Amino acid sequence: MVNPFKPTAGKMPPVLIGRQDIVDDFAEGLDNGAGAPGRLMLVSGQRGLGKTVMLTELARTAIARGWEAYAETASAGMTDRLIAALDSAGPRVRHATIAPAIGIPGIANVQLGSVDVAASNTALDLRRAIESRLKKLPKGKGILFTVDEAQAAKIDELVAIATALQHVTVDQDLTDERDEEKRGVAFAFAALPSIVDELASNEVLTFLRRATYRELGNVAVPDVRNAFVETITAQGKSISRENAETAARATIGNPYLVQLVGYYMWQAAQARHSDAIEAQDVEYGIADALSQFPEAVCAPSYRSLSPAQQHFLRAMAPDYPSATTLSDIAERTGKSMSWVGKYRMSLERVMMIRAADWGMVEYAQPYFGEWIRSRM
Numbered sequence: 001m002v003n004p005f006k007p008t009a010g011k012m013p014p015v016l017i018g019r020q021d022i023v024d025d026f027a028e029g030l031d032n033g034a035g036a037p038g039r040l041m042l043v044s045g046q047r048g049l050g051k052t053v054m055l056t057e058l059a060r061t062a063i064a065r066g067w068e069a070y071a072e073t074a075s076a077g078m079t080d081r082l083i084a085a086l087d088s089a090g091p092r093v094r095h096a097t098i099a100p101a102i103g104i105p106g107i108a109n110v111q112l113g114s115v116d117v118a119a120s121n122t123a124l125d126l127r128r129a130i131e132s133r134l135k136k137l138p139k140g141k142g143i144l145f146t147v148d149e150a151q152a153a154k155i156d157e158l159v160a161i162a163t164a165l166q167h168v169t170v171d172q173d174l175t176d177e178r179d180e181e182k183r184g185v186a187f188a189f190a191a192l193p194s195i196v197d198e199l200a201s202n203e204v205l206t207f208l209r210r211a212t213y214r215e216l217g218n219v220a221v222p223d224v225r226n227a228f229v230e231t232i233t234a235q236g237k238s239i240s241r242e243n244a245e246t247a248a249r250a251t252i253g254n255p256y257l258v259q260l261v262g263y264y265m266w267q268a269a270q271a272r273h274s275d276a277i278e279a280q281d282v283e284y285g286i287a288d289a290l291s292q293f294p295e296a297v298c299a300p301s302y303r304s305l306s307p308a309q310q311h312f313l314r315a316m317a318p319d320y321p322s323a324t325t326l327s328d329i330a331e332r333t334g335k336s337m338s339w340v341g342k343y344r345m346s347l348e349r350v351m352m353i354r355a356a357d358w359g360m361v362e363y364a365q366p367y368f369g370e371w372i373r374s375r376m
């Protein structure tokens with residue numbers, strides 16, 4: 001019997017728990033024709049909350065509607081690869097290069113103000129590639145681009161994509177077709193929460209800042225319980241509602257932990273050659289899952305932070321599992337209250353901590369406190 005759970009980065013889970021509203025918003029964006037908000041979507045969230053899987057689901061949604069989807073992970077040369085993929089998708093019809101800034105006021109000139117020429121050329125190439133590909137699609141259909149790990153993208157490349165998409169939208173508007181017949185483009189990108197600061201501080205990214213912003217958090221524990229029962233039964237084993245509830249509560253609704261706990265409790269039953277997942281299997285499953293989760297999720301999150309942010313988090317450890325007062329953090333770090341205020345805000349924005357009682361903060365990531373204490 002094959003284990004249905006998928007504790008692997010980017011792997012589609014057996015049940016996509018609790019994300020239907022995002023998929024619906026996006027699908028409405030596609031159905032509502034050019035200019036609908038859901039066509040430009042930013043999904044953010046900490047490690048393991050399901051960003052990559054979400055992009056895959058959005059691509060599936062688009063493909064099911066007769067759209068094409070092109071997926072990229074941010075890294076150097078991303079836009080060139082997109083152009084190559086678009087060009088090779090069908091017969092090559094290379095149009096003459098479109099002259100820059102052909103008098104569409106307020107777009108190319110203003111937004112490209114501080115971008116170097118290379119980036120604007122890339123944008124033009126991309127626009128050309130998108131438009132020639134769009135011509136081959138049926139009316140009302142379009143192309144979805146997904147970019148994963150966008151926080152690691154070179155700003156120039158994001159600007160090139162944003163610029164190209166904006167031009168394509170304008171060019172489609174210049175045709176006489178009705179909105180629902182226009183061929184369209186959609187762009188979904190996923191990033192760690194730190195990208196929100198990046199977007200806010202970068203002048204040229206105005207376009208991306210208008211994206212529908214969906215922050216992924218934990219999913220609801222009752223939904224996890226139901227998904228456990230459903231997944232396990234569908235694959236030919238059984239679990240009582242009560243045991244599924246215990247397993248679900250241990251996950252705190254963290255999607256990666258859901259897959260880990262599911263995977264290891266299944267393995268525990270399998271090792272006994274049993275078709276029923278019993279209380280003992282759940283217990284082993286939770287223990288095995290929790291032994292892997294911190295290194296897989298807490299450690300990379302911590303390492304992606306600045307030394308000052310890490311210092312702040314370490315100063316909270318002595319109080320864990322209780323919350324910490326801001327004045328204790330100032331005292332333990334030897335820093336001013338304004339330093340504390342500044343890094344408190346930055347850590348809240350990236351969802352590493354959250355406000356507890358008045359003047360207090362606590363860790364926001366599951367099992368982060370255990371992990372940081374274990375390494376101090």
Ligand SMILES: Nc1ncnc2c1ncn2[C@@H]1O[C@H](COP(=O)(O)OP(=O)(O)OP(=O)(O)O)[C@@H](O)[C@H]1O
Binds near residue numbers: 009015053258
């Ligand atoms: N909605 C969900 N329901 C159940 N499981 C999920 C859900 N979303 C993601 N998962 C599972 O969680 C794990 C992490 O998902 P994914 O790799 O998409 O996260 P991520 O946010 O992209 O992480 P990272 O920042 O490390 O790239 C995978 O094992 C995936 O199967």
Ligand SMILES: [Mg+2]
Binds near residue numbers: 009010053148
């Ligand atoms: Mg990912």
